[in-house]
Amino acid sequence: MASLPPRFAQPAEAGRVVLTFDDGPDARWTPRILDILAHAQVHATFFVVGRYALEQAALVRRVADNGHELGNHTWSHRHPWTLLASSARREVRDGAAAIADLIGRAPKFFRPPHGRLRSCMIEEAERGGQTLVLWDRSAVDWGPLGCARGIARRLGAAQAADIVLMHDGGRGINRPEELVKVLPEFLSNLGRRGLVPSRLAE
Numbered sequence: 647m648a649s650l651p652p653r654f655a656q657p658a659e660a661g662r663v664v665l666t667f668d669d670g671p672d673a674r675w676t677p678r679i680l681d682i683l684a685h686a687q688v689h690a691t692f693f694v695v696g697r698y699a700l701e702q703a704a705l706v707r708r709v710a711d712n713g714h715e716l717g718n719h720t721w722s723h724r725h726p727w728t729l730l731a732s733s734a735r736r737e738v739r740d741g742a743a744a745i746a747d748l749i750g751r752a753p754k755f756f757r758p759p760h761g762r763l764r765s766c767m768i769e770e771a772e773r774g775g776q777t778l779v780l781w782d783r784s785a786v787d788w789g790p791l792g793c794a795r796g797i798a799r800r801l802g803a804a805q806a807a808d809i810v811l812m813h814d815g816g817r818g819i820n821r822p823e824e825l826v827k828v829l830p831e832f833l834s835n836l837g838r839r840g841l842v843p844s845r846l847a848e
């Protein structure tokens with residue numbers, strides 16, 4: 647695969663740190679994270695999985711009603727490199743359609759599962775009006791490294807204009823239970839450093 651630039655979306659405005667949460671919605675963890683964001687009075691972008699979004703319609707609408715952005719993270723989060731091109735395109739289309747059905751507007755951003763790029767998926771997303779977004783800094787809030795202390799250290803290194811990857815979806819090896827322990831302090835710390843947590847700019 648040809649090497650592609652790590653991020654196609656415009657960088658965040660100076661002084662901003664973009665918060666993104668992937669793999670939800672999650673009935674247990676998404677509300678917890680929404681509460682933390684509301685308390686801190688900040689907005690984020692949630693890259694939701696279409697099939698889970700349809701199962702949690704009220705929660706998806708709450709995310710949107712709270713002023714957060716909803717991004718397309720495909721229909722079922724299958725690994726992009728395992729799919730036939732026709733299936734890969736359908737994953738993108740169906741993920742976007744689920745969001746549009748729930749909140750009445752199409753998503754503006756697309757992030758492939760695992761950040762794995764497929765040109766056919768990028769093309770399909772762009773055709774649907776979505777911009778590809780990866781990330782600059784991962785919390786690694788999953789797997790054996792996903793303990794609160796490690797997550798806090800990685801988040802604490804966030805710099806102006808970073809797009810930060812976190813997970814509200816608790817399926818598989820994700821560990822939102824560790825992320826929520828340190829998320830409030832991360833947000834406070836950004837504020838003390840003069841950085842503004844924000845969702846993706848349109």
Ligand SMILES: [Zn+2]
Nearest residue numbers: 668669759760
């Ligand atoms: Zn994901």
